[in-house]
Amino acid sequence: MTAVDKLEVVATPEVPATHPGLFHRAWALPTAKIGTVLTAVVVLVAVLGPWLGPVITGHDPTDFAGKPFKHDGIAGTDGIGRDVFTRFLAGGSTLLLYAVLATAIGIVLGAAVGMFAGYSGGRLDSVVMRGNDVLLSFPQLVFALLAIAMIGPHGWLLVTVIGVTHAPRIARVARQATVAVVGCDYIRAAEMYAVPRWRILTGEVLPNITGPLMVELGLRLTYSIGYVASLSFLGLGIQPPSADWGLMINENRIALVVQPWGVLLPVLAIAVLTVGTNLITDSLASAAAHKEAR
Amino acid sequence: MSLDVTDLRVSTVAGSPVLHGVSYSIRPGEILALVGESGSGKTTAGLAALGHFRRGLVPSGGTVTVGGTDILGLTEPERRALRGRTVAYVPQDPALSLNPSLRIGRQIAEVLPAPDADRVAEVLAEVGLPSDPAYQRRYPHQLSGGQQQRVGIAMAFACRPGVVVLDEPTTGLDVTTQALVLETIGTLAEEHQVAALYITHDLAVVAQIADRVAVMRGGRVVETGTTREVLGHPTHAYTRELLDAVPSLDGAAPAAHEGTPVLVAKDISVSYGSLDVLRSVDLTVDTGECLMLLGESGSGKTTLSQCLSGLTAHYTGSVELDGVPLAPSTRQRSAVQLRDVQYVFQSPFSSLNPRRTIAQSVEVPLTRLTTMDKARRRERVAEMLDRVRLSRALARRLPEQLSGGERQRAAIARALVTTPRVLVCDEVTSALDVSVQATVLDVINDLRRELGMAIVFVTHNIALAREVADRIAVLLDGRIAECGPVDEVLTRPSHTYTRELLANTPKL
């Protein structure tokens, strides 16, 4: 608030920016609409693809379809003769599923820990956040590599480790948002009626931190997609012979000059998907920040 | 140098008008008070004297003449050359307008055309602050609020400007400091023959310091004249309204109150580490009476009110309701006890859950503390909303759709819905405009009479005493300095602090 503004509003609104119209306001922004369209297109391809692929091309993702790196079929063949288009259509579903699950785990864990720390305050808060800091001292990817090295590239491990490494980052945001809310008088008002603590957390705090949490959700989803795809690209995620976009990019990049589609299609798909989710996230962030400037 | 604003029109970039042709003028050595409530446009009108418009606002007509030159006709670099030198500004909140990472000496020197340490020292001395180099090297956060404000004044007067615009410079300062700052401003303006524009919403301050007054409402000047004229014989209805709403220290003594003690606090002490916030405080509140708990910031009044209501358990001593000791924390009190002692918070902007409708918020105490069924609860909520004069249509709205005054009344309704016998109100009108404050006080008074509640009214503004209280307890540094019926304390104060407060409080 500037020195000038303070006068026109005799008391500064202290309530954090989670207005029930958050989604309405976000939707009004062009980035939200563009983002939703982009995401929806890719999600449709990912979800319907595995079923549509064989229907359109007549091949299965792991079938031998022709000579390697030739241009038969819609998008040609890959290094061991499989049809690229079919593999492309089939390559998104697992990626999407893992990303969504990992994000969900992260949000639930992170929000719970963050809210608990923020509401408790004092030493408990310090202890939890210090522990959080230790977990934060690893880049997520390196942590995942370590875990995969230990246990092997299993799907459940991918999901769990990415989810668990999201949690401390989300916990930080959740805690900060909770602390801002806990400073407000309506929380203390609830204490005047002896509302039990857990009820205060779920009934008074949580509805008022959905703004920042929604933004984190969008952000983490974008990252999850990136991490799962990156790990598959490195050969440590989804394993051959499954069709996966990240994996395909690595498999087919040797023949980039000769047969670009094996790389181009999955690159485009991942790019459009992540841009879409990021645009949606950005519109949510703008909407949350503009609560006061109506 | 004089300031003449003629038919100034300002609108938003989108075209909606904010100022509808505002005119005022100030002679050298004269102080004009620009009075209005929030949204009246007084700040916009004041900043226009500097040729400055906030983001989103543009001038759409009129002239602003300073010493013969129309500022609005100048280019931005030309206006910048005038600011600080010819026309200066004292902001409302120095905490926001002093750069926290620059030393104050430096910030004052910036205004001068050439760095001049002697001048800086001179200017600091003029506002009553130490002028030694060590003091100049301090950072803003190392100064008190009053000192920071005086630095702001020093910055403004440093170049001997012809016009100074003061934007509510004493809001947030305690009464004693306020008196000091007003005196400084008056002396400087007089000495240097400055045309001063004093923007405020506080009519009592206007009476202290201004020669002439212009009253603004909704982007228009509704009345202008000398202070004596406007405050003594107002011609416009709105001015009369404003004046009526100002709480007055004079008045008839209320009838003596008879009642039995309902809430008794004994030997309450609170300390955080080595800091003693409350020292052995005793307090009694009788049924049906309103006890004003008066104190400035740091006196411990909020802490005391929280001890009484169970919001803090960190105290020694006892609080009894009808002779029965109350547990220190609300979580250990019985439902009956919780129903009987309720609390209203200061800020209407943060005491209602923004995600709940008014009706839902007001219903919560009934759901938690009574066994009423849904229908009965709804009925009761509607009844209470009527009592606080909130239209039933507002019940289904969210807090942000209500004004500050409406929200505060909703918060009061929530506190009353269990018909408490004791209501603790913590600075409930401090965040509100004067006219809104008057409405809320009316509501509280009516409720007290109708329901026979005891009220503990916590405030820093002694002027409210006659408006709302039967007895007054003055809190100073964690101790009760004085306690007695309102009439006695106001006319025959026994403690020097009370006398000081009364002397320093501006009156109409």
Added chain:
Amino acid sequence: MARLIVRRLVVSLAVLWLVTLLVFIATLLLPGDPARAILGQQATPERIAALQHQLNLDAPVWQRYLDWLGGVFTGDLGFSTATQGSVNSLLGDRIVASLVLLVAAAVISTAVGLALGTWTAMRRGRPVDHAVSGISLVIAALPEFVIGMALIILLSTTVFRLFPSVTLTRPGAQVWSEPSQLVLPVLTLVLVVAPYITRMMRATMSEVLDSGYVEMARLKGLPERTVIVRHAFPHAIGPVAQVIALQLAWLAGGVVVVEFLFRYPGIGQALIDAVNKRDVEVVQAITLMIAAMYIVVNLLADIVGMLTNPKVAAR
């Protein structure tokens, strides 16, 4: 204030120590027996036992931890089962190679981000601002290997053929002997991180430009340049420093994928190889290095934050 810095340092050291524990315990859980891995299938039980003894694998866990930790301090990072040589010799050159990438990327992205962020903050709302915002939003969304791949497609193969897509360094030569092969990896890293720095700088700068004291500085009649340089900029640095540090720390992890993509001979590539070959000691060493880098950069950011906050600095 010095006391605060020392306290922060101690916390960082504590975290670093906990990380070493974590890394060590993690590698304990690795399946397989390093001795068996070294000697191969034909090894007799006696030879395995002998090698286990030689490698200290039969010592109690806490002692192995202390030995390893001691080795870290003295610079001996262990034995690589894959190359049958010391971890040090394996990583020596690679650390330098990765540092080249990281430092170059850090410097360029910070400079670009700060400049672009300030510039767009001063031109808020204008088309240029929206354009830069939109572009950074798009780039920020993409995973790094997608950015790298896109750069390869554009600049290395299909569209233009400007830069090599693979690093082909003769053994023994330094990576910078052929500067053109550094361009794409560095560019990829810069594109990964610069958008965040730009957006953060823009947001912080905008907030500062709207603040009370900047407005007051203007109302005091100060020239705009003084307002920006003396009153606005210093207040934007603190919060931005934290974000910049986070981004740079993130590079420490991001470098792994980029090196793999460009076959760049750095520690990232080494980590992937080691994970694939279950080369325990190498994985330990590299993970520790990356975590240490992360922690150090975060510590520096916090210190910068403290130094630029006058309420803390003045004590």
